[in-house]
Amino acid sequence: MERSLVLVKPIATERGLAGAIIGRIQGAGLKLTALRMLHMDKAMAEQHYAVHKGKPFFNDLVEHITSKPVIAAVFEGEGAIERIRKLVGATDPAKAEPGTIRRDYGLDIRRNSTHASDSPENAEKEIAIFFKDKEIFR
Numbered sequence: 001m002e003r004s005l006v007l008v009k010p011i012a013t014e015r016g017l018a019g020a021i022i023g024r025i026q027g028a029g030l031k032l033t034a035l036r037m038l039h040m041d042k043a044m045a046e047q048h049y050a051v052h053k054g055k056p057f058f059n060d061l062v063e064h065i066t067s068k069p070v071i072a073a074v075f076e077g078e079g080a081i082e083r084i085r086k087l088v089g090a091t092d093p094a095k096a097e098p099g100t101i102r103r104d105y106g107l108d109i110r111r112n113s114t115h116a117s118d119s120p121e122n123a124e125k126e127i128a129i130f131f132k133d134k135e136i137f138r
């Protein structure tokens, strides 16, 4: 079974879209195994987005993700990473396929509504930033 970390970003959390976003992923057959609302601080954001450190958009990205609360979730299922990335769509909402989460709920590339893990290795690292083992259910 594969796992993925999903973050409903501040822009989507404040617009009341968390239920819709999580519901789409559950509706596609992925199992929700952990859920938490929190306000990320700078250190947590820099850890989560460490692979993007040094890129021109890094500071803006950290600024957005720490601006207001996020909702973090763990989903589990066969091929969870790819299935969720398909549902979420391309990074830039303007380039995402119609019917994808980012196309429907994203405003622009930074405020694209949702983050989803891009590999099993990164998923495990990201999950450990947000959840203790005992907070994840099976």
Ligand code: CMP
Binding pocket: 052, 057, 061, 091, 109, 110, 111, 112, 114, 115, 116
């Ligand atoms: P996310 O899935 O949260 O992972 C990294 C984020 O960086 C990505 O979604 C986008 O919000 C953001 N991002 C990626 N590329 C760019 C870019 N060229 N300009 C601004 N933000 C970007």
